[in-house]
Amino acid sequence: MATAALKSQSLATKLTGAWGRTAVISVPMVFLLVVFMLPFLVVFKISLSEMDAVFFKDIFTLRDDVIVLTLKYGNYISLTEDSLYFNAYFSSLKIALITTLICLAIAYPFAYFMARSPADRRPALLMLVMLPFWTSFLLRVYAWKMLLADSGVFNNAAIAMGLISEPLKMMNTPFSLVLGMVYTYVPFMILPLYANLVKMDLRLLEAALDLGATPWQAFWRITVPLSKSGIIAGSMLVFIPCVGEFVIPELLGGPETLMIGHVLWDEFFSNNDWPMAASVAVVMVGLIIIPLALFNKYQAESTGGGRA
Amino acid sequence: MASNSNPTPSPAKTGGKPFLQINRIVKKFDDVFAVDEVSLDIQQGEIFALLGSSGCGKSTLLRMLAGFETPTSGQILLAGQDIVGLAPYERPINMMFQSYALFPHLTVWDNIAFGLHRDGMPKDQIAERVGQMLDLVQLKQYAKRKPHQLSGGQQQRVALARSLAKRPKLLLLDEPLGALDAKLRQRTQLELVHIIEQVGVTCVMVTHDQEEAMTMATRIGVMSEGKILQIGAPADIYETPNCLFVADFIGSVNIFKGTVEADAPDHVIVASPECKHYVSHGITGTQGMAVSIAVRPEKMSIQSTPPADSERESMAEVGFNVVQGVIEDLAYLGSLTTYHVKLDNGSKVKVTHTNAARHGEAQLTWGDKVYVWWCGSDVVVLTQ
Numbered sequence: 001m002a003t004a005a006l007k008s009q010s011l012a013t014k015l016t017g018a019w020g021r022t023a024v025i026s027v028p029m030v031f032l033l034v035v036f037m038l039p040f041l042v043v044f045k046i047s048l049s050e051m052d053a054v055f056f057k058d059i060f061t062l063r064d065d066v067i068v069l070t071l072k073y074g075n076y077i078s079l080t081e082d083s084l085y086f087n088a089y090f091s092s093l094k095i096a097l098i099t100t101l102i103c104l105a106i107a108y109p110f111a112y113f114m115a116r117s118p119a120d121r122r123p124a125l126l127m128l129v130m131l132p133f134w135t136s137f138l139l140r141v142y143a144w145k146m147l148l149a150d151s152g153v154f155n156n157a158a159i160a161m162g163l164i165s166e167p168l169k170m171m172n173t174p175f176s177l178v179l180g181m182v183y184t185y186v187p188f189m190i191l192p193l194y195a196n197l198v199k200m201d202l203r204l205l206e207a208a209l210d211l212g213a214t215p216w217q218a219f220w221r222i223t224v225p226l227s228k229s230g231i232i233a234g235s236m237l238v239f240i241p242c243v244g245e246f247v248i249p250e251l252l253g254g255p256e257t258l259m260i261g262h263v264l265w266d267e268f269f270s271n272n273d274w275p276m277a278a279s280v281a282v283v284m285v286g287l288i289i290i291p292l293a294l295f296n297k298y299q300a301e302s303t304g305g306g307r308a
Numbered sequence: 309m310a311s312n313s314n315p316t317p318s319p320a321k322t323g324g325k326p327f328l329q330i331n332r333i334v335k336k337f338d339d340v341f342a343v344d345e346v347s348l349d350i351q352q353g354e355i356f357a358l359l360g361s362s363g364c365g366k367s368t369l370l371r372m373l374a375g376f377e378t379p380t381s382g383q384i385l386l387a388g389q390d391i392v393g394l395a396p397y398e399r400p401i402n403m404m405f406q407s408y409a410l411f412p413h414l415t416v417w418d419n420i421a422f423g424l425h426r427d428g429m430p431k432d433q434i435a436e437r438v439g440q441m442l443d444l445v446q447l448k449q450y451a452k453r454k455p456h457q458l459s460g461g462q463q464q465r466v467a468l469a470r471s472l473a474k475r476p477k478l479l480l481l482d483e484p485l486g487a488l489d490a491k492l493r494q495r496t497q498l499e500l501v502h503i504i505e506q507v508g509v510t511c512v513m514v515t516h517d518q519e520e521a522m523t524m525a526t527r528i529g530v531m532s533e534g535k536i537l538q539i540g541a542p543a544d545i546y547e548t549p550n551c552l553f554v555a556d557f558i559g560s561v562n563i564f565k566g567t568v569e570a571d572a573p574d575h576v577i578v579a580s581p582e583c584k585h586y587v588s589h590g591i592t593g594t595q596g597m598a599v600s601i602a603v604r605p606e607k608m609s610i611q612s613t614p615p616a617d618s619e620r621e622s623m624a625e626v627g628f629n630v631v632q633g634v635i636e637d638l639a640y641l642g643s644l645t646t647y648h649v650k651l652d653n654g655s656k657v658k659v660t661h662t663n664a665a666r667h668g669e670a671q672l673t674w675g676d677k678v679y680v681w682w683c684g685s686d687v688v689v690l691t692q
Contacts, residue, residue, distance in 0.1 A: 207403075211426060213423075214397055
């Protein structure tokens, strides 16, 4: 009797335990559903809708007691037919990739030395990384305009010093765009890398040296593989927003740097073609999410479900 | 306790120079001497333990051998070659780290092969060597696991295999069993010694656990405040400590402070507040000198009656000392019982009594008046 009572009690706690776990997990799930999944579905629906003057037609209509589902996939067809879209997607991905790689190259040594600096100096260094966020992002991008313009600070200084005679064309080039993007996004690369590197067990490096690895080999064989999760997190934090970036290309980019954010803006607000704009957006999300999902799946398999 | 299967090769046998020579090595951190003019000779094939409490400099000494710390001054000669200037990766020395420092992203196999790859060993030879090492530590079936999928004892064996894979001239062990629980530790101590002996590598270990040092090492160096106080086989260190610190640090001991009252060639009388101690061996000291008398608790006998005539006779040759007191506390530990006896003059002694019989002589208990006695030959006189 007693054991039965005990059993049922432990079963009860198990149930409430399981229920409690579900409840805790479901909070962020519901949040994502409401603020991400639903809006996305709305956009997806718009991309498949026909326009009736300024209104969207419903995709479900009732005609002679039959529910008719009308999906207009023409927008997706025209995405493939007009090379404008392909070029914009391609150039967005390319610029985002270049930005990510440059950020990684700058941020890794930065985060590394920050993580290896004396513990009492790290909070100050961390503060310096976050300092730019204290001023408006727009203001800082505008400041680059002043610096890079034909009669801007850099050109004037170089001419005054006699380094160049004609101003260098820096503004509204791929150079100014990538510079602005790297400048803006590099903290997002530094922070996850730092968080990862600062946790690393330095005795692993001693063990590598002890086993005959030079410091350089120890870095590539031990430090870099162990910071892989930081590299991935930082790269995603930079790459994903860079693909859809709109403001920086508008301010610093030029005719050669057409990005998908600009095309989206045009479709929404110049052409007023919301279904077309929506399908551009859906494809963009797909372009980012599908490779990432595949990558994560592969990642989970290769670690065998073990800890990262 | 000492494993006597591998007697220390004497310098005479190995023909002269010690394998590892540490000459007047000093390490200063800022103005603090972590290691203070330590000199040490270690023979080939020896397992040498540096024993001391934390902060005594033993780990710093080990890290200087590995090359992670540079000595402020002094020399380290390995097989006649000065290695002080060499980087860790240039030394023919490998270390088993405290809590192992296994590479978490590599499999057991890759962990063991790591050092061999750095040496540029051909692939087939690496495979062969790693296989040998896995056999040695009996982990063949775990080769593809990651370290975190192994138990503590298995991780310890991977760490050992990794540090032995390059066939180092010198193996360093930093608290080799510190991360294991007590039961497993005891079993692993001898297993580790057997593997080291099988490979025949010279070994320097660092530990704060005297039982570990005494079980595994052929010789022990007791360190305190950057200096080595005594070097000797486990039994030497335990039975003939050369100073108060070593006597007190190794095992448990009763200390009586007194002065030399009579100094004869074959015996000494030391007067302390508790009694006049009869010491059945000569000492290097003079009359009136302040000394400490050290007696191990297990060398003392305890009984509610004075020693019987037969016992007095058997001890007559070496002389003996008797004191009286009251049992103030006792701790029954199963295999033995520790009695805390308050002597008539107020000082306290600890006496351990082996519980040889299940229901032995009438059990002594709290408040009993007792006689405590010990032989004159079981006394150590410490002059420092």
